[in-house]
Amino acid sequence: MGTQPDSLPPSLPRPTTPAGRDGLAALLARPGKAVVALDFDGTLADIVDDPEQARAHPGAVEAIAALAPRVASVAVITGRPAGVAVRNGGFAGVPGLERLVILGHYGAERWDALTGTVQAAPAHPGVAAVRAELPGFLDRVGAWRGTWIEEKGRAVAVHTRRAEDPQAAFEALRDPLAGLAARHGLVLEPGRLVLELRPPGVDKGVALTEYVHETGAESVLYAGDDLGDLPAFAAVEKLRSDGVPGVLVCSGSTEVREVATRADLLLPGPPGVVAFLTALAGAVA
Numbered sequence: 049m050g051t052q053p054d055s056l057p058p059s060l061p062r063p064t065t066p067a068g069r070d071g072l073a074a075l076l077a078r079p080g081k082a083v084v085a086l087d088f089d090g091t092l093a094d095i096v097d098d099p100e101q102a103r104a105h106p107g108a109v110e111a112i113a114a115l116a117p118r119v120a121s122v123a124v125i126t127g128r129p130a131g132v133a134v135r136n137g138g139f140a141g142v143p144g145l146e147r148l149v150i151l152g153h154y155g156a157e158r159w160d161a162l163t164g165t166v167q168a169a170p171a172h173p174g175v176a177a178v179r180a181e182l183p184g185f186l187d188r189v190g191a192w193r194g195t196w197i198e199e200k201g202r203a204v205a206v207h208t209r210r211a212e213d214p215q216a217a218f219e220a221l222r223d224p225l226a227g228l229a230a231r232h233g234l235v236l237e238p239g240r241l242v243l244e245l246r247p248p249g250v251d252k253g254v255a256l257t258e259y260v261h262e263t264g265a266e267s268v269l270y271a272g273d274d275l276g277d278l279p280a281f282a283a284v285e286k287l288r289s290d291g292v293p294g295v296l297v298c299s300g301s302t303e304v305r306e307v308a309t310r311a312d313l314l315l316p317g318p319p320g321v322v323a324f325l326t327a328l329a330g331a332v333a
């Protein structure tokens with residue numbers, strides 16, 4: 049049996065890094081000054097073939113609702129439109145989630161449970177241009193059968209999960225779509241078998257940093273699973289170097305290596321995240 053040389057409770061999985069253990073200890077010492085920020089797809093929701101069908105993993109909403117009243121804030125930071133995350137997550141009107149904040153479109157949109165409204169940055173004209181060009185563009189570059197376009201309002205995403213060889217389809221489209229995005233003043237956001245063309249200027253790191261400063265938090269936990277979460281990881285690393293303790297959690301240890309290798313704590317996907325959040329709520333009770 050291992051020893052616990054610090055004050056972390058045995059009910060919680062133990063971060064593997066000193067910085068992660070410091071971050072978790074700070075959160076537990078003063079939960080009322082902690083922000084817990086969570087990605088949606090792959091972290092709170094299991095990955096499925098059809099994004100419309102993605103739902104919060106069983107127990108996720110209950111775990112967040114138990115935790116949220118005991119910390120400064122819980123925020124969901126997602127590439128989804130904020131309204132889609134609210135709907136698919138089932139986050140509206142839940143006791144305990146009265147102060148939940150959802151930062152959608154990587155921070156370009158914000159939904160507050162307090163008002164039930166979405167605030168958004170102005171639309172980028174490049175998105176409409178790409179939307180019009182994309183079907184013909186995919187035909188011309190010979191996209192794999194099964195590749196499809198997700199309409200996201202402020203962005204468009206090209207999915208390859210349903211192609212015969214999803215990874216080959218993803219790799220074949222990556223450079224062409226980066227070029228198309230650049231021609232219209234957009235950036236390419238690669239994810240798990242998805243290539244999103246979206247406006248520049250904001251990412252999950254910017255969104256998280258601004259939110260931590262807004263709330264005056266003195267510690268932060270961020271959990272994510274995908275490449276789009278790496279800016280948030282970098283933001284926590286920067287906050288740590290500025291004296292704000294933080295914990296980095298990876299949901300699923302094998303899918304996206306870059307996320308796993310930078311995390312302080314590896315959890316086995318959304319079921320593991322739900323178990324962790326439930327235990328965390330118990331530990332700060």
Ligand SMILES: O=P(O)(O)OC[C@H]1O[C@H](O[C@H]2O[C@H](CO)[C@@H](O)[C@H](O)[C@H]2O)[C@H](O)[C@@H](O)[C@@H]1O
Nearest residue numbers: 088089095096097099102126127128209240242
């Ligand atoms: O920031 P997130 O909450 O992780 O959202 C990022 C992207 O998630 C969605 O795509 C991913 O989940 C789908 C449903 O499980 C899956 O089919 C897809 O392969 C994944 O990449 C969403 O569809 C994208 O728009 C988001 O950008």
